[in-house]
Amino acid sequence: MTVDLQTPGNASAHMAGALARAGTALMTVASSPRAKKTTRSYDPAVMMNSLLKLTASIDPADLFSAQVKATQEWAGFWVDLWTPQQATDAKDKPRGDRRFADPRWEQPYFRAARDAYLLASRQLRDLVSSAKIEDTSSQAMAGFLLDQYLNAISPTNFVMTNPEVVQRTRETAGANLVNGFAHVLEDFAAGKGIVKRRAAADVFEKGKTIAATPGSVVFQNKLFQLIQYAPTTPDVSLEPLLYVPPLVNRYYMIDLQPKSSLVRWLVEQGRTVFVISWVNPDDSLRDCALEDYVLTGVVEAIGAVRRATDGAKVDLFSFCLGGTLGAMALAWLEAKGRANEVNSATLIGTMLDFSNLGEWAAFVHEAHMDALDDHIGGKGYIDANELQQLFSAVRANDLIWSSVVDHYLLDRPAPPSDLLTWFEDGARIPAAFMKSYNRSLLHANGLTAPGGFTIGDVAIDLAAMRTPAMVIALKADHVSAWNAVYDSSKLLGGPVTFILGGSGHNAGVINPPAANKHGYWTNPDLAGTADTWLESAEKHPGSWWPEWVRWLDRNGSGKRVAARQPGEGGLSVIEAAPGTYATTSY
Known part of the structure; x- marks a missing residue:
């Protein structure tokens, strides 16, 4: 004023x-x-x-x-x-x-x-x-x-x-x-630190203005609910899509406002889309570790999707930590002789080789991990607010100091932002998961060698996988540096296609074709380093979404089936999307 x-x-x-x-x-x-x-x-x-x-x-x-x-x-x-x-x-x-x-x-x-x-x-x-x-x-x-x-x-x-x-x-x-x-x-x-109110959250409401693509929860266990989205085309591709999100935020980054919703766009392309919606854990889940999220999470979700689609092979796609869990699940299925349950895998902004953590290496230290274990051991989880503060510190100019100026010096309300509303809608992570992830993956880099990480009696070997994979990195990614994602792709044993998208960790994913933004790079030669790959890569305008769907088509059966309605397959409708797990806060 x-x-x-x-x-x-x-x-x-x-x-x-x-x-x-x-x-x-x-x-x-x-x-x-x-x-x-x-x-x-x-x-x-x-x-x-x-x-x-x-x-x-x-x-x-x-x-x-x-x-x-x-x-x-x-x-x-x-x-x-x-x-x-x-x-x-x-x-x-x-x-x-x-x-x-x-x-x-x-x-x-x-x-x-x-x-x-x-x-x-x-x-x-x-x-x-x-x-x-x-x-x-x-x-x-x-x-x-x-x-x-x-x-x-x-x-x-x-x-x-x-x-x-x-x-x-x-x-x-x-x-x-x-x-x-x-x-x-x-x-x-308010007790949550300064500049907490960055987004005009009252503008957006889950199930109405964001996370609003019509769908239903068709399965749930203690770790996740499975959402199936309603079709908008008379027939769909035989292979269903299953999305594995990271744990720190809710799944609906890929289902923000309708104009930028990846879920809605995929449904409109004639895809049957399923999404894992992780629970916001309390103390009762303190002992759930990486192994639980792979088996009771990703593997069980794959099985549920196949029951809902008459045994169809699944096209798995995932983001950030969700991609790490997805890759581990694929290696476990390969070792168990069940690799044919998955048709293809897409890993977006995902690190498997943690040797190049960039500025995040500052927090991978034995003493820090000991302090964190002690800090969260009493309550059984790490709070979403603490995780958001860490991510904000790494992007301090965008997520802290710009808010200080707007909120405290200019007295100017934050403009409505669906992405920031999603960012602030965080979730907890169980203590056992944090311990196993920090020590076994970040510190020991256990996925880089066969048997460096085990799930039950299975030694995880990413090189043994034969599932076709598309690995998508984001050029300005501050969480998963694109060259580290490129290096991670070389751990996968099956055929790999690599794409480099424009923009950053979150905004680079939410890139609808209608916006015609950011652009992306392709190069089939993955023999050299990330820098040499980029030097000879071809840049394309617009969004990588259509390029990805063309890759899915090339790696699919090409068959079409009648559109699948939630609840009509082997699973029954439990409740409407976005579901209880996505809306529960503490």
Whole structure:
């Protein structure tokens, strides 16, 4: 809201309202019960030790060279500062850095603040990257901590160095800052940390505006409900599709608003679509580990889908951690002589080889895992809010500091976002699963060698699989780096097709053809490295969705059957989608 400062009383009335709101929020905080002392999900000593290793590993000669270079660069900065015609843009400004998109950043005062920050940031990052820390986890942690510091001190996050905030403060006579302070207190009193409210969740309602593709729950056990979607075509492909989502968020990232719903689009292409909807676990499921989610989860879901479709082979598709579970299930079926239950597998943004974790390596440390085990051992699960905080920290500019600016400095409501609404609708993960995943896969990298991980009496061997697979990576993926996904694809023993989609971990998946965005790359030659693959890859415009469906057609039987209605096969309807498991929160 813009205040008309020319009308007597308007500014003072607006400020009075803001002060009253801040006072109410402050009283709420003061009357809130004191938080109980809790354990940490990480070991602070590891962070301190990483910084000590950093300072000890920087070669004095390299430090001296960096200082000389910095002196020269800062001299050039001050020359450019007084000759603005030579500095129309910051040479250190990363492409696509939305923090500095406002054209007012080119005004001399704000340009100086921006360019000084970017120059200093680059110099510090160069210095840290030059350190020769032998421990990969410590190197990653040092970089992570530096990024957190640099993200926090950006001039965009402060009143007097952000041109948009300065303008907003003038328009509201400062009421935006008082209201923003009230937001800080309200979020703090809610007990879930600051900037929790990023999405206008009241705009979206599961089953009506998102997760709204018509369907029914046709099977359930203690770990998941199975949703079958209603057809929209008179006949469908013989092979049904089964989606395996990750555990940390609900399944409906692939069923957001109808215009961007992958589920709806697949149904319209004449596919029978089934989706696993994982339960939001409580303490009773504390002992459910990786093995349980593979067997009682993915394998049992495959069997249920086949019962509903008269024994048809399943086209399995999965995302992120869901793909890791799916690949393990396929290896287990192969070892049991049941590989013919699955026709093909599609792994999207999935890591199987965890040797290249990038910045996530910062958290793969024995002491961190011990701390996490102790932290979640009492309650039996890790909270969704804690997982979201970790993901947000890795994408701090997009998921934390942009919200600080909008919510606390500009007093501007977040625009409705179906993707952010989904992101904040997280789920818990059982303690046993976290322990087995962290230690057996992330730390020991157990899927890279035959028998490195066992499920019951079965040694998991991804190289023994013969199921045709399509592996899809996303070029700007911050969770599963695309080159790590590429390397992971080489662990699969069957024929592999690799596609690189544009955009990031979540947005790159939700890429309907009608939007004609992002593009994708193809190259049948998987012999070389990820970089050499990309050098000779062909770029295509638009979405990878149609390319994927053409691959499914080439690897399918080509047969069509009458459209399958939920409940008409070997499974009965339990309730309407999205189902109880997707709507239950704690």
